[in-house]
Amino acid sequence: MIQIADHRVHRRYSDRPVEPDLIRLICALALSAPSKSDLQQRDIVVVTDPALRRRIAAFLPHMPWVREAPAFLVFCANGARLPEIARMRGKPFANDHLDLFFNATADAAIALATAIRAAEAMGLGCCPISEIRNNARDVSDWLALPERVIPFAGFCLGWPADAGQISPRLPLATTVHEDRYGCTTLATDLAAYDRRRRAQQPYPEQRNTARWGEAVDYGWSEDKARQYAEPQRTEFGAFVRQRGFRLD
Template sequence: MPLAYHLEALLKDRFGEDVPVDPAWPGLDRLEPIVKHRVIRRYSPRPMDEGLLRLICACAFSAPSKSDLQQRDIVIVDDPEIRRGIAGLIPDMPWIAQAPAFLVFLANGRRLTQVAELRGKPFPNNHFDLVFNAAADAAIALATAATAAEAMGLGTCPISVIRDHAGRIGELLGLPERVIPFAGLCIGWPADEGRMSPRLPLTATVHRNRFDDGNLPTEIAAYDRRREGQAPYRAQRDTTLWGRAAEYGWSEEKARHYAQPQRADFGSYVRGRGFSTD
C-alpha cells in the first residue's frame, strides 16, 4: 500500500474521520512513527544500550524550548534500588520496574536563578510563569523523546502518575529547590504491538479562528460509541460508587476518574519546593 494511503488508514482508525494525505507531500516517512504511536507496556528482555539512551536524551533536548531557557532535565534511573523505590509507590503499573530503561523528566526552574546569580543580575520572575514554562519545556522534551525512541523501533509509556508521589520521588532522585518531577517514561524493545488509542475527532479539537465547542455533546456521544467498538475498557471504574453503566465509553470513564480528587496537594508541593504560583 502506498505510504499516503497507509497514513490515511491509520488516521481514520485513530480519529474516526478522513484526514487526506497527498502522496506528493514531503516527509511522509517521518510522519509514520507519529501516526502509528501506541503505548507499550510489555517489553522484551533485550537490554538498552547506554549510547542509545543518550541519543534519545539528545533528541529530546533538540526540541523547542521557551525563549531558549532550557528549563528541563532528565534523570536516567538505572540504580536498582531507586527504580524499585519508584515502582513500589505505583504497584498497579508493573511496567515501571520491568521496562529496560526508565527516565524521569524534570521541570527545572532552578537553573535560571543560578544563572542570574552567576551574572550578578536580579531575578524578579519567580511567579507562576516560571513553573508553567518549566513544565511546558519538560512536556515537549518528553514527547520528543518518545517520538525519537519510536522512530528507532522502541516502545514507550509515559508515567504521569509519578506526580502522585512527587515528594518521595523528589527525595529518591535528590531533587533540589525549584526542580520537580514532571513525568516518567518507560522505554524498551516492544514485546507486543500495544494498542492504538482512538482520539477525539478533529472536528471537536481543531478550531478555526474562534473556539467553538457548541457541538460537543454530539461529538462525545459519537466518540464514545466508536471507542467502545475499537478499544473497550477492560473494566468499569468505581462500580461500588457509581454502579455498572450499560454503555461505558470514554466520557463515563473520565467523568468517574475525575469525580475523585486528583493530586489536590500538588500545588502545595510545588510551592514548598520554592516556586510561586501567584
C-alpha cells in the same frame, strides 16, 4: 506523518536491554526539542540504580511496567537553573512568579514528547508515567532534586514485546477551532466517539462500580468523568510552593 499517526503506548517489553549509549542519544534528541525563549528549563534523570527503581515502582503496583521496563527515566521541570545563572552573572532575577513554573513544565512536556518520537523512530516502545507526581515529594528526595526542580513524568523505555494498540482520539470537530473557540456539538461528538472507541478499544473494566454502578454503554467520556470524580493530587500545589516555585 504515518509514524506519528501510528503512535501507540507500549507497556510490555522484551528482555533485550536498551544500551546506555542509545538512552543517551534519546536524551540528547529530547533535549534538542524547542524550548521557550531558548531557556532550556528541563532535565532528565536516568534511573539505573535497581534499588531506586524498586522504590519508585513500589508505590505504583498497578503499573508493573515501571518495574519491568528495561530502562526508566524521569523528566523534570527545572526552574532552578535560571535564577542561579542570574546570581552567577550578577543580575537580578525579576521573573520569580507563575511564568517560571509554567515555562519549566512546558519545556519538560515538549522534551518528553520529543523523546517519544525519537524512541519510536528507533523501533523502541515507551510509556509516560504521570503518576509519579502522586508521590512527588518522595520522588524528589530519592532523586536528590534541588529546590525549584520537580518531577514531571516518568518514562518507561524498551523493545516492545507486542504490537501495542493505537488509542483513537477525539474528533477534530471537537478539538480544532477556527478563529474563535466553539464547540456546539460536544454531546453528539462524544456519543459518536464513545461508540467508535468501544468498538476499537473497549475498557476491560469500569471504574468504581461500587459508587457509580455498571453503565450499559461505558465509553471514554464515562470513564473520564468517573476518574475525575475522585480527588487527585490535591497536595500538588502545596508541594510545588514548598519546592520554591511562586504561583502568583
